[in-house]
Amino acid sequence: MSFKNLEIIEPVLRALEEEGYVKPTPIQERSIPVLLQRKDLLGCAQTGTGKTAAFAIPILQLLHNDELYRKGPAGIKTLILTPTRELAIQIGDSFKAYGKYMRIRHTVIFGGVPQRSQTDALRAGVDILIATPGRLLDLINQRYVRLEHIRMLVLDEADRMLDMGFIHDVKKIIAKVPTKRQTIFFSATMPTEIASLANTILSNPVRVEVTPASSTANTVRQELYYVDKGNKKKLLLDLLTDTSINTALVFTRTKHGADRVAKDLNKAGISAEAIHGNKSQNARQRALKNFKLQKTRVLVATDIAARGIDIDELSHVINFELPNVPETYVHRIGRTGRAGASGISISFCDAEEKAYVKDIHKLIGKTIPVVENHAYPLVNHSVLPKEKQRPSSTRNAGRKNDFRNSKRKRYHQKAGRN
Numbered sequence: 001m002s003f004k005n006l007e008i009i010e011p012v013l014r015a016l017e018e019e020g021y022v023k024p025t026p027i028q029e030r031s032i033p034v035l036l037q038r039k040d041l042l043g044c045a046q047t048g049t050g051k052t053a054a055f056a057i058p059i060l061q062l063l064h065n066d067e068l069y070r071k072g073p074a075g076i077k078t079l080i081l082t083p084t085r086e087l088a089i090q091i092g093d094s095f096k097a098y099g100k101y102m103r104i105r106h107t108v109i110f111g112g113v114p115q116r117s118q119t120d121a122l123r124a125g126v127d128i129l130i131a132t133p134g135r136l137l138d139l140i141n142q143r144y145v146r147l148e149h150i151r152m153l154v155l156d157e158a159d160r161m162l163d164m165g166f167i168h169d170v171k172k173i174i175a176k177v178p179t180k181r182q183t184i185f186f187s188a189t190m191p192t193e194i195a196s197l198a199n200t201i202l203s204n205p206v207r208v209e210v211t212p213a214s215s216t217a218n219t220v221r222q223e224l225y226y227v228d229k230g231n232k233k234k235l236l237l238d239l240l241t242d243t244s245i246n247t248a249l250v251f252t253r254t255k256h257g258a259d260r261v262a263k264d265l266n267k268a269g270i271s272a273e274a275i276h277g278n279k280s281q282n283a284r285q286r287a288l289k290n291f292k293l294q295k296t297r298v299l300v301a302t303d304i305a306a307r308g309i310d311i312d313e314l315s316h317v318i319n320f321e322l323p324n325v326p327e328t329y330v331h332r333i334g335r336t337g338r339a340g341a342s343g344i345s346i347s348f349c350d351a352e353e354k355a356y357v358k359d360i361h362k363l364i365g366k367t368i369p370v371v372e373n374h375a376y377p378l379v380n381h382s383v384l385p386k387e388k389q390r391p392s393s394t395r396n397a398g399r400k401n402d403f404r405n406s407k408r409k410r411y412h413q414k415a416g417r418n
Contacts, residue, residue, distance in 0.1 A: 025050035075149035085110035
């Protein structure tokens with residue numbers, strides 16, 4: 001099947017052809033006809049399967065038809081909520097590409113940057129608004145954004161918005177959108193909380209699921225290396241001596257960890273940059289651009305920053321640290337093997353991360369093959385006692401209590417002497 005068979009209008013078809021789109025992906029093939037009929041849709045598909053085009057193409061077509069017939073008042077007609085600035089920018093780029101021969105205006109708003117350019121674009125008037133929840137609520141409160149004319153609402157990467165704690169903000173925003181609307185809900189995984197949210201905002205939705213929920217793409221070869229925590233850096237450097245690894249996206253759990261790994265790689269002569277929430281927007285976009293152009297060989301990222309990274313030729317994803325949320329593993333390795341291409345996922349696992357591996361295996365329904373013969377096999381199989389694994393907040397609370405008890409004891413001793 002081609003895009004022509006989906007009854008796509010000429011301006012969009014022309015733009016798609018220029019972008020090299022010929023055959024729709026399964027999620028596009030099944031979603032576009034449903035959305036063109038103005039039905040609600042609940043879509044569940046692996047990341048990298050073309051979800052953005054699956055909703056962007058019909059939105060552009062419906063808005064174009066409405067414009068030709070001059071239906072409805074001026075104002076924002078479509079709102080797309082997404083969890084991260086990188087993903088928001090990527091979606092904006094897609095609308096720009098697919099709608100280049102149409103008179104439909106869009107803009108992207110997100111936090112972490114001055115709002116002036118965003119509010120100027122809003123004043124000029126837009127049909128499609130792509131936003132992260134926090135900045136959108138802020139601009140709504142400042143009365144720069146009004147949502148009473150919304151006809152189409154899209155929640156993209158809904159499971160990630162749950163992980164990042166945005167669901168409360170999302171519910172506030174939904175309450176400001178007209179109840180009479182078309183709602184499009186996309187998620188790579190479908191945990192219980194997300195399914196419950198979908199049930200409250202969708203009206204008789206058509207469910208489109210092209211792959212099993214929480215599964216990983218068959219085009220990605222997965223490998224697991226058991227290694228001591230102190231040897232992970234050595235193992236990473238050893239793997240990167242393989243010149244066939246043209247580009248690698250390396251994941252850490254923390255911002256500090258991302259900076260440290262990038263610094264170690266640069267010291268070893270491997271070009272690397274870190275990308276995380278503490279970096280400015282300009283720095284993040286510059287690092288991402290360098291990585292896409294292969295000026296930088298390795299991009300070290302935290303999960304929040306990496307969401308929305310869409311690089312067709314990314315050959316390797318390396319989990320320097322395994323995520324403690326199994327669904328995050330699916331999102332991470334979905335950065336490679338996109339749109340049918342092949343890719344390799346390599347995961348490092350120390351003794352304390354073995355429980356994470358079990359959770360991941362349970363979620364994806366298969367066992368990740370273990371690489372036995374490597375230079376730094378796991379030697380220390382012991383796990384720290386539970387009392388040493390307490391979160392820092394708990395440890396700090398303990399220290400504070402010790403301090404208070406010590407202070408109280410000194411006070412009573414002093415009172416006794418007096």
